[in-house]
Amino acid sequence: MPLYNTHQIRTQEIMPTTRYSYLPQQFSDPSKIFEAMKNVVLNGDYTLGAAVTEFEERFAKLIGVRHALGVGSGTDALKLSLKAAGIGPGDQVITAANTFVSTVGAIYEVGAEAVLVDCDQSFCIDCNLLEGALTEKTRAIIPVHLTGNVTDMPNLMKFAERHDLIVIEDCCQAILSSMEGKTSGTWGLTGAFSLHPLKNLNVWGDGGVITTDDDDMADRIKLLRNNGVQGRDSVEILGYNSRLDTIQAVVANWLLGQTEEITEQRIQNAAYYDAEFSSLQEIQIPRRPSNVRQVYHIYMVFAEDRDSLYDHCVKNGVEAKIHYEVPLYLQKGLAFLGHGPGDFPETDRHARSVITFPVDQHLNLSELEFVVSTVKSYYARNRGVGK
Numbered sequence: 001m002p003l004y005n006t007h008q009i010r011t012q013e014i015m016p017t018t019r020y021s022y023l024p025q026q027f028s029d030p031s032k033i034f035e036a037m038k039n040v041v042l043n044g045d046y047t048l049g050a051a052v053t054e055f056e057e058r059f060a061k062l063i064g065v066r067h068a069l070g071v072g073s074g075t076d077a078l079k080l081s082l083k084a085a086g087i088g089p090g091d092q093v094i095t096a097a098n099t100f101v102s103t104v105g106a107i108y109e110v111g112a113e114a115v116l117v118d119c120d121q122s123f124c125i126d127c128n129l130l131e132g133a134l135t136e137k138t139r140a141i142i143p144v145h146l147t148g149n150v151t152d153m154p155n156l157m158k159f160a161e162r163h164d165l166i167v168i169e170d171c172c173q174a175i176l177s178s179m180e181g182k183t184s185g186t187w188g189l190t191g192a193f194s195l196h197p198l199k200n201l202n203v204w205g206d207g208g209v210i211t212t213d214d215d216d217m218a219d220r221i222k223l224l225r226n227n228g229v230q231g232r233d234s235v236e237i238l239g240y241n242s243r244l245d246t247i248q249a250v251v252a253n254w255l256l257g258q259t260e261e262i263t264e265q266r267i268q269n270a271a272y273y274d275a276e277f278s279s280l281q282e283i284q285i286p287r288r289p290s291n292v293r294q295v296y297h298i299y300m301v302f303a304e305d306r307d308s309l310y311d312h313c314v315k316n317g318v319e320a321k322i323h324y325e326v327p328l329y330l331q332k333g334l335a336f337l338g339h340g341p342g343d344f345p346e347t348d349r350h351a352r353s354v355i356t357f358p359v360d361q362h363l364n365l366s367e368l369e370f371v372v373s374t375v376k377s378y379y380a381r382n383r384g385v386g387k
């Protein structure tokens with residue numbers, strides 16, 4: 001007697017699902033990557049190898065800048081940018097209250113102080129609030145192009161020029177996004193990108209890139225990422241150990257040519273959601289200005305009765321997310337900033353009402369449809385419940 005009845009298993013209906021992580025699909029055939037890695041291993045070319053140089057040249061071309069420099073992570077891309085720009089103790093750096101922790105972490109790593117500014121519904125810094133954050137110590141601004149949307153850079157750059165401030169763009173979620181046709185990572189003195197597995201252009205571990213048109217900055221960053229060492233023996237400045245691994249550059253080179261396609265597919269998927277959700281009064285889609293190319297690192301909307309909708313989605317096989325339930329400025333590790341609830345009302349509103357749905361390039365139409373029908377079925381049954 002078998003322990004189970006195969007007939008029963010086969011006839012059981014498979015519940016549809018929409019998953020969040022697409023990594024197993026993306027790297028389902030890694031043979032070409034392994035082949036290229038084999039060359040790295042056979043040549044012993046592990047640190048700042050040929051694949052890193054190739055990647056840097058191609059990345060610079062992709063973004064449209066003179067220099068792209070591979071570093072250890074997106075966090076390090078921010079840190080080395082600040083350090084190379086001469087930001088340190090006694091300096092204040094303005095950034096977004098709703099950002100991912102490492103933007104603020106990088107500022108403190110170089111010994112400077114972060115001054116947080118609220119966002120608007122674009123999920124990026126509200127440029128109207130910059131003036132109020134300015135002090136005599138302000139030296140730089142890090143606009144964060146969160147979710148793949150773009151900060152109002154024409155206005156931010158005007159403000160920065162007026163007050164002689166350095167701009168370092170946090171592009172970790174925003175590769176190939178643009179405003180008024182100008183690509184993110186080309187506005188500021190530098191742009192900081194992440195190659196983390198969850199980012200749009202991703203490798204098999206940590207990695208980051210700094211873009212810049214400034215030759216002196218590029219030279220300093222090359223030193224800083226390599227312990228300040230020039231050639232073999234000459235220590236020019238005190239630096240860090242923060243190089244992009246050759247092994248990771250191999251993965252990045254394999255993927256780099258697909259970046260435009262990946263971006264376009266995410267934009268298409270987001271457009272599908274936008275069209276479907278626009279008929280729901282309970283879902284508010286953020287403004288989609290026509291001068292912005294938003295690249296949808298994450299697809300985030302505002303939802304009524306958010307917590308119950310989220311539970312409903314997860315229970316029914318839609319792997320929704322919340323970015324984030326507790327805003328950064330209220331986290332324990334940042335208590336020293338001295339902020340309290342209500343300091344950043346728009347960020348707070350987002351924490352209560354945002355929900356994220358999978359939007360990556362590997363989703364198929366039935367998975368997208370399943371997300372939409374799951375959300376619609378929730379509100380059809382619970383209309384007005386959250387009021």
Ligand SMILES: *Cc1c(COP(=O)(O)O)cnc(C)c1O
Binds near residue numbers: 074146
């Ligand atoms: C991911 C991310 C970072 C940090 O990148 P790492 O490569 O993980 O260090 C910084 N800022 C933002 C907005 C991010 O999303």
